Amino acid sequence: MPQLLMIEDDARLAQMVGEYLEQSGFVLTHATDGKAGLALLEAPTAAGLPDLVLLDLMLPDMDGLEVCRRLRALPSDAARLPVVMLTAKGDPMDRIIGLEMGADDYLPKPFEPRELLARIRAVLRRRGEAAPSARIMRFGSLEIDRDARTVTVAGEAREITSYQFDLLAALAERAGRVLTRDQIMEAVRGRELEAFDRSIDVHMGRIRAAIEADPKNPKRILTVRGVGYVFARQQD
Structure with a gap:
């Protein structure tokens, strides 16, 4: 089953999203702040790296843009993971900066779980089409x-x-x-x-x-x- 990592300080939202996505065949791991999320990406568990990262823009220890920047700088396969940013801020400039930092998509809060699921599937599909398997x-x-x-x-x-x-x-x-x-x-x-x-x-x-x-x-x-x-x- 596809593995997702959600870096989000709102535990209630993460639980709701996790329960919904699990019904659609995904497994969600939750990190409550940027430091914990990056630690999971720098030193994966036995389950390995996730297939996609859901990243909140407003975290208690560092903002999501900084997390995304550090993720893209990692000297490992984690640097190429697709990222969907989530934010309660409606400033279009945040979306532009996020995409320039390397995010694959951007979804403002509050969002419908069905839309999040559709965007996750679309990003994973695009990534799969863009990277045909090597022989x-x-x-x-x-x-x-x-x-x-x-x-x-x-x-x-x-x-x-x-x-x-x-x-x-x-x-x-x-x-x-x-x-x-x-x-x-x-x-x-x-x-x-x-x-x-x-x-x-x-x-x-x-x-x-x-x-x-x-x-x-x-x-x-x-x-x-x-x-x-x-x-x-x-x-x-």
Whole structure:
């Protein structure tokens, strides 16, 4: 499910928005001020980075424009996250400055939750259309070539089965997102699906043996206990 981060000091509003968006298939994490929001973006949890940031313009510790400026300056994938600004201020200049700072959209308060949902979907859709998936995915020394269907680590070929390649590619394409076993299997639909969830665990163990420096202490494919797996974004 798409992950959202809402940086908003109004806890009641954040709860209302979170409940509404969760009904539409989103997962919302709430940060009460700019410092807490930036901390989540600089050091993501096991769930990884969000897919989009909802950013209030008026925060208790720093304004949303400053948060947006710092976000865009981060030396990581977080710097490219789409941002929708929310504000009770009606000054058109704030909207102009926000967009110039790198915000993708701007919604004045009070707003209808349905409009917020529509804008979130539109921003995510535009981002997806503007960034077609690369045929070769690189994560530090790990390289996954979709066309050649090969996996190399530091230039050295690693042997995995065709089915394991599909599983690895499905995770890598969704780097930073926690996927359940069902979601992983759904992502490789069209292949002959395995009969039991635990077969995914066996395949993941073999993929780790192929690509991890220490398969018993993996750094790339992480287990999220009780949920599934996440492909970590960090570089080697």
